[in-house]
Every structure is written in structure tokens, then in C-alpha cells.
Amino acid sequence: MKLYTYFRSSASFRVRIALNLKGLAYDAVFVHLAKGEHRQPQYAKVNAQALVPTLELDDGTRLTQSLAIMEWLDEKHPTPALLPKDPLGRARVRAISDLIACEIHPLNNLRVLQHLKRALGQTQEQIDTWYRYWIADGLQKVEA
Amino acid sequence: MKLYTYFRSSASFRVRIALNLKGLAYDAVFVHLAKGEHRQPQYAKVNAQALVPTLELDDGTRLTQSLAIMEWLDEKHPTPALLPKDPLGRARVRAISDLIACEIHPLNNLRVLQHLKRALGQTQEQIDTWYRYWIADGLQKVEA
Numbered sequence: 001m002k003l004y005t006y007f008r009s010s011a012s013f014r015v016r017i018a019l020n021l022k023g024l025a026y027d028a029v030f031v032h033l034a035k036g037e038h039r040q041p042q043y044a045k046v047n048a049q050a051l052v053p054t055l056e057l058d059d060g061t062r063l064t065q066s067l068a069i070m071e072w073l074d075e076k077h078p079t080p081a082l083l084p085k086d087p088l089g090r091a092r093v094r095a096i097s098d099l100i101a102c103e104i105h106p107l108n109n110l111r112v113l114q115h116l117k118r119a120l121g122q123t124q125e126q127i128d129t130w131y132r133y134w135i136a137d138g139l140q141k142v143e144a
Numbered sequence: 145m146k147l148y149t150y151f152r153s154s155a156s157f158r159v160r161i162a163l164n165l166k167g168l169a170y171d172a173v174f175v176h177l178a179k180g181e182h183r184q185p186q187y188a189k190v191n192a193q194a195l196v197p198t199l200e201l202d203d204g205t206r207l208t209q210s211l212a213i214m215e216w217l218d219e220k221h222p223t224p225a226l227l228p229k230d231p232l233g234r235a236r237v238r239a240i241s242d243l244i245a246c247e248i249h250p251l252n253n254l255r256v257l258q259h260l261k262r263a264l265g266q267t268q269e270q271i272d273t274w275y276r277y278w279i280a281d282g283l284q285k286v287e288a
Contacts, residue, residue: 068236098209103250
């Protein structure tokens with residue numbers, strides 16, 4: 001397996017943690033987001049969404065979206081399990097994961113922060129305030 | 145079952161579609177987001193995240209986050225299935241769902257649009273441009 005990843009991408013982090021927990025070997029291919037390597041034609045062939053991570057299987061099949069990759073890993077390599085066995089426990093873990101992946105992370109993605117700067121003309125200080133606001137709001141919801 | 149929902153909430157829409165596809169009866173409790181009913185203390189007791197939907201089971205257990213609710217529905221009421229049976233097909237459907245739920249929807253949520261207006265002082269026209277930008281960007285990624 002080959003994982004297209006970036007050290008600072010929290011979505012890639014999740015998948016690396018899952019792979020390591022399950023003891024699965026993979027080759028890491030680094031895509032430098034800050035340098036815009038994910039928007040180069042070379043990476044568009046790998047992932048048309050221009051996002052990391054992408055997990056490439058040995059037969060060339062490519063999986064995208066961190067949570068979908070983790071569900072696949074859990075179905076194909078069930079031990080150790082990422083999700084509990086009972087449906088209610090699974091729903092709880094998935095709800096917490098979705099809260100982080102859907103309510104916090106997308107708002108503080110590099111592409112959104114760059115859009116705030118370029119299209120909305122926000123200063124770095126305003127962008128930092130935006131970042132802190134959604135992190136605090138989201139983590140309060142996780143704790144609740 | 146009781147579903148806390150709002151007609152214009154696309155996350156609630158997903159769950160209503162799933163319940164109807166599976167032919168499951170439920171009582172709808174309407175939470176008027178535009179009037180801020182989700183931020184009232186009454187709803188905080190139901191869902192500490194102040195988000196819809198919430199699915200309340202007959203024993204009082206409450207499930208949150210639309211995709212986690214749909215996975216639970218699919219595990220407890222497997223027919224008709226929301227996901228294919230093979231792991232790769234499941235990964236593909238989940239990736240498309242996550243792309244919509246994580247990359248498009250959170251950026252255009254009511255709370256984010258209100259934040260753009262109140263905290264960042266954006267005009268309605270700028271907010272509409274923001275909305276269109278992320279819808280177009282996200283749906284291009286889905287098509288790709």
C-alpha cells in the first residue's frame with residue numbers, strides 16, 4: 001500500500017494512526033500542501049479532489065477521504081478494531097469522529113484559510129482569530 | 145423514534161431520506177434554525193452540540209451527526225441497504241458522502257454564514273459569493 005500524505009495534515013494523521021495501530025506496512029508519498037503540490041497535474045491524476053490523504057492499494061485502486069479509508073481498513077483488517085462492536089457504541093464513536101472531521105477541520109483547512117486571505121482580504125490576525133474560534137467552538141461541542 | 149429536524153437542514157434531509165427509504169416511522173420535532181431554536185437551553189438538553197439532526201430512540205438514547213445516524217440505521221435495519229456489500233464499494237460511497245458532508249456543507253452552514261457577517265463584517269453579497277464558491281468547488285470534486 002502507498003499513502004499520499006503530508007505531515008501536518010490532520011486528515012492524513014488519522015489514517016497514519018489507523019495504519020500503525022493495525023500494524024500495516026505502507027510506503028509514504030509526501031505531498032507538500034504548503035508548496036501547493038496537491039494542486040499540481042501530477043497529483044490530480046492520483047486524487048482529482050486535490051486533497052490528502054489518498055490510500056493506493058497494490059492493485060492500483062485508490063481510496064479517498066480519511067474516514068472512508070479508516071472504515072475500509074477496519075472492514076478489511078478488523079484487529080485491533082477502530083470501532084466498538086455494538087451499534088450504539090459505533091454510532092457514538094462515529095458521531096465524535098464526524099464532529100471533528102465535519103465541524104472543526106473543514107473550516108480550518110489550508111484552502112479555506114488561503115481563501116479568507118485572498119478572496120476576502122482578511123489579515124493574518126483575523127485568520128488566526130477565525131481558526132481559534134472554530135477550534136474552541138468545535139472542541140466545546142466534543143466535550144459536551 | 146423521534147427526529148429533531150429542520151426542513152432546510154441538508155444534514156437532517158439525509159436522515160429523513162434514509163428513514164423513508166427504510167420505511168421507518170418517526171415523529172418529527174421541528175427545531176427552527178433561522179429563529180435560533182437550536183441555541184435555546186431546551187434544545188441544549190437534547191443535543192449539546194446545538195446541531196440538527198438528533199435521532200431519539202424509544203428508550204431515550206440520542207444519536208447525533210447525520211452520517212453516524214445513517215450508519216446506525218443501516219446496521220440496525222439493513223434492508224434496503226444504504227451501502228453496497230463489498231468493502232471497496234462501501235469505501236467509494238462513504239468517500240462521496242464525506243466529500244459532501246465534510247468539504248461542502250460545513251463551510252456553508254448557517255452558523256458559518258452568520259459568523260462571516262457578524263465577526264468578519266462581510267456583506268450579504270460577499271457571503272453569497274463565499275457560498276457559491278464552495279458549492280462549485282465541492283461539486284466539481286464530487287464529479288471528478
